[in-house]
Amino acid sequence: xxxxxxxxxxxxxxxxxxxxxxxxxxxxxxxxxxxxxxxxxxxxxxxxxxxxxxxxxxxxxxxxxxxxxxxxxxxxxxxxxxxxxxxxxxxxxxxxxxxxxxxxxxxxxxxxxxxxxxxxxxxxxxxxxxxxxxxxxxxxxxxxxxxxxxxxxxxxxxxxxxxxxxxxxxxxxxxxxxxxxxxxxxxxxxxxxxxxxxxxxxxxxxxxxxxxxxxxxxxxxxxxxxxxxxxxxxxxxxxxxxxxxxxxxxxxxxxxxxxxxxxxxxxxxxxxxxxxxxxxxxxxxxxxxxxxxxxxxxxxxxxxxxxxxxxxxxxxxxxxxxxxxxxxxxxxxxxxxxxxxxx
Amino acid sequence: xxxxxxxxxxxxxxxxxxxxxxxxxxxxxxxxxxxxxxxxxxxxxxxxxxxxxxxxxxxxxxxxxxxxxxxxxxxxxxxxxxxxxxxxxxxxxxxxxxxxxxxxxxxxxxxxxxxxxxxxxxxxxxxxxxxxxxxxxxxxxxxxxxxxxxxxxxxxxxxxxxxxxxxxxxxxxxxxxxxxxxxxxxxxxxxxxxxxxxxxxxxxxxxxxxxxxxxxxxxxxxxxxxxxxxxxxxxxxxx
Numbered sequence: 001x002x003x004x005x006x007x008x009x010x011x012x013x014x015x016x017x018x019x020x021x022x023x024x025x026x027x028x029x030x031x032x033x034x035x036x037x038x039x040x041x042x043x044x045x046x047x048x049x050x051x052x053x054x055x056x057x058x059x060x061x062x063x064x065x066x067x068x069x070x071x072x073x074x075x076x077x078x079x080x081x082x083x084x085x086x087x088x089x090x091x092x093x094x095x096x097x098x099x100x101x102x103x104x105x106x107x108x109x110x111x112x113x114x115x116x117x118x119x120x121x122x123x124x125x126x127x128x129x130x131x132x133x134x135x136x137x138x139x140x141x142x143x144x145x146x147x148x149x150x151x152x153x154x155x156x157x158x159x160x161x162x163x164x165x166x167x168x169x170x171x172x173x174x175x176x177x178x179x180x181x182x183x184x185x186x187x188x189x190x191x192x193x194x195x196x197x198x199x200x201x202x203x204x205x206x207x208x209x210x211x212x213x214x215x216x217x218x219x220x221x222x223x224x225x226x227x228x229x230x231x232x233x234x235x236x237x238x239x240x241x242x243x244x245x246x247x248x249x250x251x252x253x254x255x256x257x258x259x260x261x262x263x264x265x266x267x268x269x270x271x272x273x274x275x276x277x278x279x280x281x282x283x284x285x286x287x288x289x290x291x292x293x294x295x296x297x298x299x300x301x302x303x304x305x306x307x308x309x310x311x312x313x314x315x316x317x318x319x320x321x322x323x324x325x326x327x328x329x330x331x332x333x334x335x336x337x338x339x340x341x342x343x
Numbered sequence: 344x345x346x347x348x349x350x351x352x353x354x355x356x357x358x359x360x361x362x363x364x365x366x367x368x369x370x371x372x373x374x375x376x377x378x379x380x381x382x383x384x385x386x387x388x389x390x391x392x393x394x395x396x397x398x399x400x401x402x403x404x405x406x407x408x409x410x411x412x413x414x415x416x417x418x419x420x421x422x423x424x425x426x427x428x429x430x431x432x433x434x435x436x437x438x439x440x441x442x443x444x445x446x447x448x449x450x451x452x453x454x455x456x457x458x459x460x461x462x463x464x465x466x467x468x469x470x471x472x473x474x475x476x477x478x479x480x481x482x483x484x485x486x487x488x489x490x491x492x493x494x495x496x497x498x499x500x501x502x503x504x505x506x507x508x509x510x511x512x513x514x515x516x517x518x519x520x521x522x523x524x525x526x527x528x529x530x531x532x533x534x535x536x537x538x539x540x541x542x543x544x545x546x547x548x549x550x551x552x553x554x555x556x557x558x559x560x561x562x563x564x565x566x567x568x569x570x571x572x573x574x575x576x577x578x579x580x581x582x
Contacts, residue, residue: 180447180454183436187444190433197393197427199419199449199496255435 010170010258017163040162040227042268044220047169048245049252049260051216054173055209057182057255059189060110061118065245067125068098068214070237072221074132077145077231082138087151091161091222095168098218099211101128110206122242129237144232151226158227165223169216173257176209185209186255244271247290253300262302345370346532347392347423347500352401354387354556361387363556364401371499374526374533376547376564378540380577384556385536386428389502392534393425394418406499420449424498426489428505428536432477438488439465439473445495464491468521483514487521494525502534507542519545540568540578552577 017039048065055062075097076090085093109120132139139145151161176182184205187195196202225231244267245260252263267286274282297304345368354362362384369375377385391398394415403411410418424445433441439461446457465473468487477485486506493501503522507515519542526533537543543550543564550567552560554576560567567573 183440183444183447186435187433190435191431193395193427194431194433194492195444196415197395197419197425198444198492199416200444201414201416201448 010174013261014167014170017166036156036159038268038272040159040223041272042264043159043162043166044224044227045245045248045268046261046264047165047216047220047223048241049248049264050169050173050257051213051220052245053249053254053256053260054176054213054216056249057176057185057189058206058209060113060206060209062121062210062213063118063242063246064121064125065217066237066239066241067121067128068102068217069221069224069241070125070128070132070233071098071101072218073225073231073236074139074145074221075218076222076225077147078139080147081145087226091165091219091226094222094225095215095219098221099215102211102214103207106207106210110203110210125237125239125242129233132236133233139233140231142233144230144236147225147229147231150229161226162223165216165220168219170257170261172212172216176212177257181205181208244286247286249300251289251293251300253302253304253306256302256306259300259302263300266301346406348404349392350402350404352388352391352403353399354384354391354396355399360556362391362398365553365556365558366401367551367558367561369500369532369534371532372526372530373549374535374547376543376550377534377536377553378538378543378550378567378577379553383553383577385553386504387556388553389425389504389534389536393423393502416448419445419496419498420451422497422499423502424449424493424496424500425502426493426504426506428508430485430489432485432488432492434477437474437476438470438480438484441477441488442470442473442491442495445492445497449496461491461495464494482509483517486510486518490522490525494529498531500532500534502536504536505538506535507537507539515539515542522546 048069052062052065072094076094079085079093079097080087080090105124109117109124112120132144133142135141152158176185184195184200187198187200188202188205192202221236224236228235245264248263248267249260250263251267252261253259267289270289271282271286274285293300299307347369348367350366352362352365353360365384365388367375377388379385390396392403394410394413394417397412401411402409405418405421405423408421410421410423413421433444436444439458442461442465443454443457446452446460447454450457452460462473465471468491470484470487470491477488480488486509490501490503490506506522507518510518522533522535523546525531533546535543535546537546547564550560550562550564551558552567552570552573559576560570560573562570568578
């Protein structure tokens with residue numbers, strides 16, 4: 001997909017998201033607070049899935065999403081309860097808090113690679129949980145904190161707040177995709193030696209990706225606090241906030257903005273539907289989806305679609321096309337063209 | 344004064360001395376051959392000079408500046424570029440984007456300017472059809488892309504680690520011609536690691552021979568290949 005059609009599709013989706021609350025007010029069939037409540041949950045997960053992918057583009061797999069999300073929830077709660085921040089500012093403070101902690105730990109853990117990095121981020125999330133669990137009166141201990149007042153109790157207002165987290169994630173992710181950062185992260189993922197031998201400061205770019213993605217996870221936490229009105233150690237740092245965004249990104253297609261977003265919308269709707277029909281059974285379906293995706297379409301739904309459009313364009317142009325990598329490549333058209341050239 | 348000077352450069356991996364007390368100079372415009380049996384320390388030597396790992400002892404100076412402890416990406420920006428023995432194209436980028444990397448990061452150009460210059464560089468190397476993926480190009484094109492990737496860093500010195508390996512005779516001649524042209528036109532100093540003695544003879548002004556990490560002979564090609572120690576250690580009765 002070229003960048004222009006990407007922008008068009010993105011704008012259309014965003015317009016649809018903007019229209020949803022208006023629609024639900026005017027059409028009783030899908031009306032009421034329920035679709036909006038589902039939508040804002042999905043938005044929070046969508047921001048988490050996209051932000052996880054931003055770091056994954058460097059090849060680093062974080063299992064610490066729940067950790068920085070939880071820091072965001074507590075960052076927002078503490079900044080407004082203890083320091084009197086207004087709600088909107090507490091959401092930004094949540095992002096800043098998560099980003100600051102990421103920067104400090106990043107100095108050490110961004111020297112780790114592969115599974116060592118992943119396990120360490122998982123451990124960090126657990127450490128954060130324990131710290132807030134044992135933080136005494138300041139953090140509310142095991143019971144956590146309850147917010148006496150929120151930004152608004154209106155469903156559509158909360159919807160807008162959640163949509164702003166999505167906007168932050170999507171804007172940051174497209175900035176990554178459209179700048180030098182894409183080259184740096186792709187090079188680091190493909191081959192670190194080659195990358196540093198061509199002048200890429202590996203640590204600098206890993207730090208940028210880690211801090212920015214943690215900022216978004218923190219903002220998503222700040223939004224979550226506005227939606228649920230409480231911060232507790234067990235709910236805020238729940239591993240589902242790591243696992244579900246990861247599954248969403250894998251299903252939709254990694255290394256892109258659109259992929260994780262598509263995955264979040266699909267899995268969000270599927271799990272909401274299943275939750276009502278087979279309580280807890282939706283987790284089984286999640287597991288099955290992950291297995292099927294990894295086995296049969298490692299580039300996810302978006303990767304599948306992108307591969308197909310690229311192949312169609314290829315047939316039209318007689319061999320010249322952009323390569324997107326991945327197991328479904330190269331397309332049959334390209335192989336033929338290559339042989340013709342060599343022969 | 345030479346552009347690059349190493350003094351008593353040594354690298355140990357545990358009990359193994361991979362590079363042992365190597366002192367050498369390399370200047371712009373000069374092509375230096377580095378030969379020796381497998382495991383002699385040729386690639387380790389390049390890794391030390393390009394900053395992939397730090398030496399155990401010894402110093403490296405580049406244009407009078409001590410770069411012994413400088414990180415690899417800073418050395419690339421300063422003008423020391425290299426290719427890899429095991430080729431490492433970036434598989435999720437197309438040919439043009441691979442070549443753009445050095446322009447973007449070592450030279451810090453904008454994306455637009457990097458793209459323009461990468462296209463010009465590829466054209467000068469007869470690399471075409473630049474939007475192909477790196478899995479779809481021939482071995483010769485891959486080698487050219489690797490060299491272009493290194494040249495994009497605007498090197499004063501370029502180290503080529505067995506860049507001819509895997510090419511047939513005709514392609515090798517093609518690439519030798521290209522490397523010669525680049526070295527003379529851009530006045531780049533080169534360190535060429537190669538097993539194909541014909542390439543060393545065609546390309547280099549001077550040769551050093553490594554065995555067990557140490558320099559056992561240095562001098563012009565004809566002199567070095569007739570050195571009895573070199574014949575013993577590396578060439579055998581082949582010549």
